[in-house]
Amino acid sequence: MPRINDSITEGQSTKLAAEAIRELCSVVGEQNVLWHPSDLMVYECDGYTIAKHRPDAVVFPSDTQQVAAVARICHRHKIPMLPRGAGTSLAGGCVPLGGGLVIMLTRMTRILEIDLRNRFAVVEAGVRNTQLARALVGSGYHFAPDPSSQTASTIGGNVATNAGGPHTLKYGVTVNHVLGVEAVLADGSIVQHGPVVDPGMLDLCGVLTGSEGTLAIVTKIWVRLTPLPSALRTLRVAFPTVEDATEAVSEIIAAGLIPAALELMDRGILEAVEAAFQFGFPLDVGAVLVIELDGEEASLEEELQITRRICERWNAREILLANSPEERERLWKCRKSAVAAVGRLSPSYCIQDGVVPRTKLPQIVKKVQKISQEFNIRIVNVAHAGDGNIHPIFLFDEREPAQVDRVLEAGRQVLEECIALGGSITAEHGVGVEKLHLMREQYRPEDLTAMRRLREAFNPDGLLTPGKLVPDERSLEWLGTYPRIGGAP
């Protein structure tokens, strides 16, 4: 293994000053700093593989004090930095535009406290979502946000993107479950807000959640624990068309029910899931809804009957009730693995994330079908139908540049339609690099200026996660190197 001093002085490894690297090593230990180009490749992108940018170094701090010391070094040497969790972002949230240092929080994996009576847990940012779920088994409580990435994604990452999941209709998104945060600012100072409410303080937790690492590096989180419902009913309902399914969803809500989940899968995705899991999904239908009702046993039967009647009214061909916890588990596994199963249908795929007011779901689904035909790109659909959150999945072959271009343009048109219908370019995946240019379509210049002002208050030198979330001159310049994403005219 080359010694740091040797290789740095030979100038063969990194753009960072040798002194900065030495200081980083002195804080976290030499074994916890990567700076050889070959070691850095893994960190040049995340789940969104179209955009890549290699960092100049990567560090693995093991606690908040180390993160603070690393930030101080970066601040002194004017090195850009970007915090990273498990790297499951599907939008390029972990791509370090402009290079600099990636600060890995995946070594900070301690669950520090679980207080069931006061209904919170304290976790370090690198604790995986399912790690906390496992620690809570048998307690009667859970951390409600359950993004499909949950087996890998960290709670710090969930906070950074304000992650959602299939249960947000009833339980809300991550921001509704964060009671407090400890975070390191770009100059290395440490700030804490919460967990007890302080009326004499601005809601810093609220703005830090969903800020994609552009305001501060969240190192510790007080998360709300929600009592598990005492009873569940999970249904699988097959409809002849997507429209029937979405109409049924609207009527369920209009009837005053708030199901825990209302998940839609179209015929295309069912084929992929069936090929992968042989679950027994019908393949001659237009769409399947997975409906989960939860609450008190005493009321669930009534809600189930209402739901059944509505589904039947909308031509449901088959209504199956999960008969055991195992069956429910398996149904959910299929839904959560649906995207991965798409790998069987196509050499490459790209999952999009957009949201419309729920009553506009039939319109956006039609538009997606139209775009699919126009661009000659196969698109299959999963959707958190109760939230109006669509996830069209584009199937293509990455080796054919013309196809990639068509996919990107088709994706852009889907999101523009989301904006036109009164929705948003992302419901839960975040902006990353993928949607940076679209921020200018969703918001007016004044709105983006206001966002920049907030960033200025937290991160005045702009060293922390530069160019991300709110587009600026630099990010547009960087994006110019990825003409397919948005830099090209």
Place this chain on the structure above:
Amino acid sequence: MCEPLSAEAAKKSEKNERFSIPSIGSNSRLTVMAQSCPYLPIDDIVEPADETSLATFIAESAGKGNAIYPVGGQTFMALGAPGTRPGYGVRLDRLRSLVDYPAEDLTVTVQSGMRICELDALLRENNQRLPVDIPQPSRATVGGAIAVNWPGPRQVRYGTLRDYVLGMRVVDGRGNRIFTGARVVKNAAGYNLHRLYIGSLGTLGVVTEVTLMVRPRPPVHELLVFPIANLQLAAQAVERFFETPYQPSVLAVLVGRRWRAESGDLPSLSSSAPMWLAVGFEGREGEVRAALEAVKRSFPAEVLREHASFSNEVADKFAQTIADFPTAYQARSEGESDELSGNGKVPILLRADLLPTDTLNYAERISQLVPETNMLVLVGSGVVQAWISIPEHALGDRVDKEFGHATRELSGSLIVGYYPAGTRLSRSTIWGLTGGNTSDVRRLMAHQIARRIKEQFDPQNVLNPGRYIFD
């Protein structure tokens, strides 16, 4: 029921005229106040005709160094220190329309001058509601409720406005019009800027329009009120109930004689009890019945001996009475003396936020420090609100030291929610900025960030100067 549009305006010898500054817009209105507002150095209240007029007015005021004091239904005027610079009040009485209500999307967008009762009436048409407690709904406005974000009895189950605001339009202290969030229930594009305006007392911007998530109105509401002898008994009942899987929609201890007066037109509470434990459930018939059975199984026999029960509309009304606790005193006795004032004593409202498990101990501590206190103890969500009466000369000292100390020991926060106009009480005492809340460096850092945010959005300190935590 809503009070008539300009009930309070009609009472005063007001004079409505076209505003003399052309930039405010010809349809805007200037009300000269007959009675001065004791907490604000203003003579006039401007009612802009639209958002553009408001933005122009704020930008001009910033240029001239005038202050602007946004007011809503004026139900919480005594929250916050007195304003420090002369200027104008701004009221959004002319911005109170429904903008969009796609009921099946479970969202509603309204202008922020709309009163809470008006919003509630709209939602009722679709059997929906905003399940957040807002004191004095017949006077309070949507914008005012957002600025204050006061916790109520149903917080234990439904959270606060922070959980329901999806997006808003705001005019900041520069006169810039900002749109933040979206009209959908889930949005990850950009910062949650709107969170900053909830609970910051209008010091970062004047909210003009809000998109809220709404929920179906539950078919059944049952509320039980048990007279109890002491707080220990409440603690026992609450601890045992927490072992059951049921989620109460109200869980509160009502301490003190005042509660009998407050519940005046409702079936009366037992006259001999020093306090009551209120527990309520909402939902479908079956689950509410099951929860009530669980109460009977889990509460100690001493608690179960006697109770009053309220159903549906009456239960809603009682829950509202509990929510009105912080403002009822002001609404009733402004300018009059009663059992809380007199003998050189002044009444103040304390609000402590704590961990739920600390609330009853804390309430006990307050009763020891000030006997005969009237309190609302929100056991499930960790809030204690207490009306206390203290000689004015000792006020600041006792709040900072005695009560502040008791709160800091439990890592909680303490603010003053009401004090009579003219009382000498510093801003740092009112917002709990002395001692505990800012004692450690991490909290100091949070305050530094808050100040920087204020500088970004209101660099001339136009909005509500001196009222909130900022200088």
